[in-house]
Amino acid sequence: MNALVVAEHDHVSIKGATLSTVAAARQCGGEVHVLVAGHASSSAAAAAARIDGVARVLHADAPQLAEGLAENLAAQVVALAPAYGAIFFAATSSGKNVAPRVAALLDVAQVSDITRVISADTFERPIYAGNAIVTVQSSDAVKVVTVRATAFDGVAAQGGAAEIVGIDAVPDSGLSAFVERVVAKSDRPELADAQIVVSGGRALGSSERFAEVLTPLADKLGAALGASRAAVDAGFAPNDWQVGQTGKIVAPQLYVACGISGAIQHLAGMKDSKVIVAINKDPEAPIFSVADYGLEADLFEAVPELTAAL
Structure with missing residues (x-):
């Protein structure tokens, strides 16, 4: 049976998570x-037609679909479901x-x-905050699947017809x-798609210290800014910066964790990063167990020194 991928878009271009979702669907x-x-x-729709490996684009265009309201979009998908063996969404x-x-x-x-x-009909997915992987086999006539975009290399956005x-x-x-x-406007890369992420924890102490200590480093690296849930809950960083099980799942080329202890909920959102750098003055911090490079130091001294050296 064929697979249907529900695209995420801004009415002009297709978002990167959809390319990863297409990659997963092609493997079925x-x-x-x-x-x-x-x-x-x-x-x-034209951009979707150019995605490598896509055989057909179904284009539904109407005012009630303009804002992607879940009730209307779900009804649109259900109307198409009988023709497909699987329906894929990005896990966004x-x-x-x-x-x-x-x-x-x-x-x-x-x-x-x-x-x-x-x-x-068989897939793997993480459970227990990523500490175990379960194999799931579905016997349903139509499989409804969400895809962790960071686990699949996206297909090429060009080359299809x-x-x-x-x-x-x-x-x-x-x-x-x-x-x-x-919509919060920023010149920084989108957190979920960034190749470099500089992330801070509750140890920063305030939103002012976030801006004072982490922003210059992120500017030097051209990085997105992230935060632990503890930092977000304390009001040091906005909600859309949160990385972790209840935030965004990221897998950048470089993840710099500053003052983050490494609770399993946070690790679940970033441990697939290619290179992890941890800066923490607590030698027992769990973040060091997943870090490729660890620096036991006061972040308020180490981060400005690192920024100055770049």
Whole structure:
């Protein structure tokens, strides 16, 4: 059976997590089709058609799909479900919002946050904050799967020549309405996609110290800024900086952890980073167990010295 990937997009371009989701879907065999649901989103559909390995793009364009409301998008996916053996979402905020609704409406069990495809009906996923890997086999007629994007190398965004097929949009469910979107604008890379991340913990002590100590290092490295849940809960950093089991899952080329003890919830969100550097004055900090390079030092002295040396 063919697989359907539900694309994440900004009505113009396709987001990187979708490329990783397509990579996972391709490992199931059969054709990979991509759904682009939005409004005035023909550019996004064209971008999806250029993705390597995509055989067909289904384009649903209507005002009720403009903001990606979960109720309407889930209904659109369910309307297409009978033609597919598996439906794939990226395990992002958007995917986690829509996929459970689709699974519930189809009366199937969702397979969440997969990190490996063994076969068309068998997958691996982490449990216990990533401390164990479970193999899940689904006998459902339609598999609803969310994909941990950091576990799959994304396919090429160029090189494909899929046909674009316009489909009828589902009616507005009337169950929800878009009110407002507040977007934090930054010149920094998006945390989930950044190649370098500089992250701070509760040891920073305040949002002012975050800006004073970590921002110059991030500027020198061209890095995104991250934070532990403890730092976010204390108000030192905004919610969208949180890395960990209840935050964002990242796997950059370089992850610099400053004043982060390394609770398992945080490690679950960053331990797949290619190179991990830990700076902490506590020699017993668990973060050192996963770090490639560890510096036992006061971050308020070490980080400015590192910044000055770059």
